[in-house]
Amino acid sequence: xxxxxxxxxxxxxxxxxxxxxxxxxxxxxxxxxxxxxxxxxxxxxxxxxxxxxxxxxxxxxxxxxxxxxxxxxxxxxxxxxxxxxxxxxxxxxxxxxxxxxxxxxxxxxxxxxxxxxxxxxxxxxxxxxxxxxxxxxxxxxxxxxxxxxxxxxxxxxxxxxxxxxxxxxxxxxxxxxxxxxxxxxxxxxxxxxxxxxxxxxxxxxxxxxxxxxxxxxxxxxxxxxxxxxxxxxxxxx
Amino acid sequence: xxxxxxxxxxxxxxxxxxxxxxxxxxxxxxxxxxxxxxxxxxxxxxxxxxxxxxxxxxxxxxxxxxxxxxxxxxxxxxxxxxxxxxxxxxxxxxxxxxxxxxxxxxxxxxxxxxxxxxxxxxxxxxxxxxxxxxxxxxxxxxxxxxxxxxxxxxxxxxxxxxxxxxxxxxxxxxxxxxxxxxxxxxxxxxxxxxxxxxxxxxxxxxxxxxxxxxxxxxxxxxxxxxxxxxxxxxxxxxxxxxxxxxxxxxxxxxxxxxxxxxxxxxxxxxxxxxxxxxxxxxxxxxxxxxxxx
Numbered sequence: 448x449x450x451x452x453x454x455x456x457x458x459x460x461x462x463x464x465x466x467x468x469x470x471x472x473x474x475x476x477x478x479x480x481x482x483x484x485x486x487x488x489x490x491x492x493x494x495x496x497x498x499x500x501x502x503x504x505x506x507x508x509x510x511x512x513x514x515x516x517x518x519x520x521x522x523x524x525x526x527x528x529x530x531x532x533x534x535x536x537x538x539x540x541x542x543x544x545x546x547x548x549x550x551x552x553x554x555x556x557x558x559x560x561x562x563x564x565x566x567x568x569x570x571x572x573x574x575x576x577x578x579x580x581x582x583x584x585x586x587x588x589x590x591x592x593x594x595x596x597x598x599x600x601x602x603x604x605x606x607x608x609x610x611x612x613x614x615x616x617x618x619x620x621x622x623x624x625x626x627x628x629x630x631x632x633x634x635x636x637x638x639x640x641x642x643x644x645x646x647x648x649x650x651x652x653x654x655x656x657x658x659x660x661x662x663x664x665x666x667x668x669x670x671x672x673x674x675x676x677x678x679x680x681x682x683x684x
Numbered sequence: 685x686x687x688x689x690x691x692x693x694x695x696x697x698x699x700x701x702x703x704x705x706x707x708x709x710x711x712x713x714x715x716x717x718x719x720x721x722x723x724x725x726x727x728x729x730x731x732x733x734x735x736x737x738x739x740x741x742x743x744x745x746x747x748x749x750x751x752x753x754x755x756x757x758x759x760x761x762x763x764x765x766x767x768x769x770x771x772x773x774x775x776x777x778x779x780x781x782x783x784x785x786x787x788x789x790x791x792x793x794x795x796x797x798x799x800x801x802x803x804x805x806x807x808x809x810x811x812x813x814x815x816x817x818x819x820x821x822x823x824x825x826x827x828x829x830x831x832x833x834x835x836x837x838x839x840x841x842x843x844x845x846x847x848x849x850x851x852x853x854x855x856x857x858x859x860x861x862x863x864x865x866x867x868x869x870x871x872x873x874x875x876x877x878x879x880x881x882x883x884x885x886x887x888x889x890x891x892x893x894x895x896x897x898x899x900x901x902x903x904x905x906x907x908x909x910x911x912x913x914x915x916x917x918x919x920x921x922x923x924x925x926x927x928x929x930x931x932x933x934x935x936x937x938x939x940x941x942x943x944x945x946x947x948x949x950x951x952x953x954x955x956x957x958x959x960x961x962x963x964x965x966x967x968x969x970x971x972x973x974x975x976x977x
Contacts, residue, residue: 498863523865535860537853548853548864551846600864 451476451636452497452509452527452604459496459503466492468660469505474604477634479627481647481668483682484657490640491532493657494606497638498522498529509604524552528602532609534593538582542573545581545592549599559599565632566595569625587618594622598629604636611643619643623650644682648672656681689818691939692932697824698893698907699931700831701886705901705908706915706923707835708883713917715855715875717775721782723883724901724908725789726762730755730884731891731900732797735804744807748888752881759880763873771872793898804891827889834885835924838878842920851875903950907934910956916970925968930956 450473459467467489474480482490496503499519507514514522523529528549537545546566550559567574570591576584584592590610597605610626611619623646630637641647648654648668655665656677664677671677678684705727712720734751738744766785770777808826812819842848853861854871862868886908887901894900911930915922933956934949944952960967 500859519862520865520867523863529863531860531863535857535863537857537860539856540849540853544849544853547846547849548861548866551850552865596864 449476449511450474450508451478452638453507454493454497455506455508457493457496457503457505457507459492459501461501466501466660467496467503470657470660470662472655472662472665474636474638476603477630477636478653479630479637479639479651481644481651481654482638482640482657483642483644483647483654484663485683486642487659488657489660490657491608494529494531494608494638494640497606498527523600526601526603527606528597528600528604529606530593530597530608530610532612534589536581536584536589536592538580540581541577542579542581542584542592543577545596546573546577546599549596550601553599553601558601562599562601566598569598569629570595587614587622590614590618590622591625594625594629598633598635602635604638606638606640608640609642610639611641611646619646626650644678645672645684648682686818687939688936690820691935693818693820693828694824695932695935696928697827697931698890698935699911699928700828700835701890701904701927702907702911702930703924703927704831704834704886704889705883705904706911706927707838707920708879708886709908709912710915710917710920710923711838711875711879711882713912714920715851715872716771716778718778718782719909719917720879721779721905722762722785722789723879724887724905725786725793725898726755726759726880727883727887727904728898728901729789729793730758730880731804731887731896732793734884734888735797735802735891735896738805744805751888752884755884756877756881759877760873762880763876767876768869768872771869790898797898799897799899801895801897804888804896806892823892830889831885834882838882839920841878847874851878903953906950907931907953910953910960913957914960914967916967919967919969922967922969 452474454470454472456469456471457467458465458469470489470493482493484490492501495501497507499517499522509525509527537548553559572588573592573595581592610622626637627650629635639647639651648671651668654668654671656663664671664681705723708723709720712718730751733754734747737747737750766781770781806823809822812821842852850866851871851874854866854868855875858868886904890904891900907930911926912923914929915926930953934952937944937952938946938949
């Protein structure tokens with residue numbers, strides 16, 4: 448299968464501090480890939496490099512074309528939806544306005560309306576709260592809003608940064624189930640950053656484990672899950 | 685009672701003028717947390733442009749929108765050339781730059797048009813109308829109507845259009861907006877253009893009253909600061925309400941407090957700023973800044 452997204456020995460950092468020391472990974476079209484690792488391993492920085500939020504060396508290709516020197520806006524317009532750490536909800540705006548920001552670049556009106564219906568099927572609670580300020584939503588609902596908004600961008604790849612952060616286990620379960628249905632129904636590929644390795648390995652087909660800015664282990668998610676020593680030394684469960 | 689109501693109506697007219705300039709200040713404050721000290725001078729320059737157009741024989745009702753469009757373009761150019769290179773600089777740097785810009789625009793207007801006050805035409809008749817026993821001048825009514833229209837247009841643009849939505853998102857959440865494909869830097873440019881055009885309305889409305897000269901807006905900007913602070917500096921609605929309250933207040937104070945008269949009205953404006961900052965620093969419509977640490 449040809450890769451939708453490829454990272455080729457990417458180095459990146461903030462000012463003089465280097466965070467990634469040559470990360471290579473690939474996400475196949477329609478696949479779900481997990482990016483695991485401890486705090487500070489470089490997971491978030493990897494996602495930020497992909498959407499141009501930090502300077503990098505090496506190469507990042509999306510659908511075969513290098514993203515070098517592209518602005519965040521251009522990269523996003525090519526079909527990458529990035530749900531950042533902290534979810535990036537515009538709390539000054541209403542739920543509806545946040546959703547509209549997701550679809551504001553699209554010109555296929557009829558498809559957009561269908562996508563709204565689909566999104567409200569996944570997240571009925573958002574439909575009830577459309578007119579409320581996004582700041583009134585709970586953490587789980589804000590995560591749902593962030594996912595819904597990303598879906599309305601009609602991306603070919605979604606970058607999800609710790610969707611489980613700060614949520615109750617039962618909410619995490621339901622959100623991961625929805626991510627799985629979205630992936631199966633629309634074929635959008637997912638690159639998932641998670642601290643919660645167990646649930647991320649269940650969802651993904653391939654996984655990469657980062658350790659201080661390098662890929663320490665990678666492979667089939669089911670195999671990693673079954674490999675006792677990998678689990679103990681890198682995933683901590 | 686009748687005289688009181690007449691004072692209120694003419695207070696609303698000057699209030700509309702303050703409200704327009706205050707709204708311009710709020711638009712830029714919201715977009716980048718910056719008080720634009722050059723806003724009044726930008727409005728003054730736009731008014732001179734309108735003056736030059738009318739002087740060349742253009743009808744007032746064509747010159748007015750043309751001047752607003754030029755002010756809009758000028759605002760974008762200022763953001764692109766002067767502000768964008770220092771966008772990430774500390775706020776104090778930006779404040780100094782807007783002060784320098786104010787001086788520059790003031791000198792430029794003086795150089796091109798001179799410092800002799802010129803009379804600026806008003807499209808409204810100087811007569812008065814009898815509205816339910818209260819005599820109100822057509823000029824006041826006209827100014828109220830024009831400012832009301834412009835403020836309504838800005839409201840509709842920001843609240844009901846996609847461009848307005850992306851402008852608001854870019855102002856409050858630049859990083860998140862970028863990830864949604866919003867061109868944040870251009871939205872800032874549009875914000876400056878919009879603020880410049882709205883401010884120009886206040887200049888063009890006030891010029892027939894004050895006479896047009898390069899220092900015309902220097903008292904108006906103080907009232908606009910008072911209005912913006914009273915409204916809570918972040919709230920467009922607050923700026924409008926604040927403008928009207930300040931306009932009516934200084935008019936009534938001038939008419940009924942013998943020691944204020946016409947001379948101390950500016951002091952009333954400054955007193956409002958100080959009083960608001962002491963008693964209610966977040967203004968009428970502002971929210972208390974809550975920061976998680």
